[in-house]
Amino acid sequence: MAAFGSILGAIGNTPSVWLDRIVREAGVEGRILAKLDHLNPGFSKKDRAALGILELAEIAGMILPGQTVVELTSGNMGTGLAIVCGIKGYPFVAVMSAGNSPERAAMMRALGAEVVLVPQAVGAVPGEVSGDDLALVEAEAQRITTERQAFRADQFAHPGNAAAHASGTARELWADSGAALDAFADFVGSGGTLAGTARGLKDLNPALRAYAVEPAGAAALSGAAVTRPGHPIQGGGYAMAALDQLDPGLIDGFLTVTGDEARETARKLARLEGIFGGFSAGANVAAALKLLAGPEKGNRIAVVICDSGLKYLSTDLWG
Secondary structure (H helix, E strand, O other), X not given: OOOOOOHHHHOOOOOEEEOHHHHHHHOOOOEEEEEOHHHOOOOEOHHHHHHHHHHHHXXXXXXXXXXXXXXXXXXXXXXXXXXXXXXXXXXEEEEEEOOOOHHHHHHXXXXXXXEEEXXXXXXXXXXXXXXXXXXXXXXXXXXXXXXXXXXXXXXXXXXXXXXXXXXXXXXXXXXXXXXXXXXXXXXXXXXXXXXXXXXXXXXXXOOOEEEEEEEOOOOHHHOOOOOOOOOOOOOOOOOOOOOOOOOXXXXXXXXXXXXXXXXXXXXXXXXXXXXXXXXXXXXXHHHHHHHHOOOOOOOEEEEEOOEEHHHHOOOOOOO
């Protein structure tokens, strides 16, 4: 294979692995195909969205050469944008809640980003970023965008997010599975991965079912009452009842996972499969195991390993 002209060529086309060991250990029937997006250059699936958003913005003339880019992030989107902006020559400002793990801020700074940390809402727990925390981050991102006349990447609304997964993640998963997938499950953050991958997979297999995964106590998308907006599964589960990226018609079902379930499954992924993923990767696999024990018994379910466990070394995920 010829060498890439820049690191941007290494985004996407990550390998996939059948998680037969963890399925066997759980005593359920079926198979789980995991897309190893923690092997992207920024160690997360958000590299795809970062590149997709900026490429669409350039094509549409929405961003000027050398213009500052601003975005709110839990760390992964910010890392992806730091990489893409660095290669393309855009200064980048990442706005993040102080409740996220410090490894993320350190990595973004190392990649050339300016990182603005926003204090958590009153009563919030460090390591548990809620919708209230995200609202404070959004307000600061808006302020900086206006002040600096910046381009707002806006992962929650920009179509480049979902489009990157529809054209990339979905098609890769389908090919990697041997064109034999029955379902896809994803822990919801901005909704771009679930929306884009579900749409792309349903184009290839209209019978495929897509499931939204939410934290127990914060399953607002499913219509459940929000009883615990704070939870340890960083990068999503913000208790939002609607998301611009996500067409409700794409969703065939909802599942919840607890922080303990996500944590324990992430640890099993590392121990049984040699896959060092983060909290949301654990949530995705835990949800897929529940599906194999229930409505998807005997079927093939795809998930994404969203980011690397390296981003959680200071948290209780590995403590």
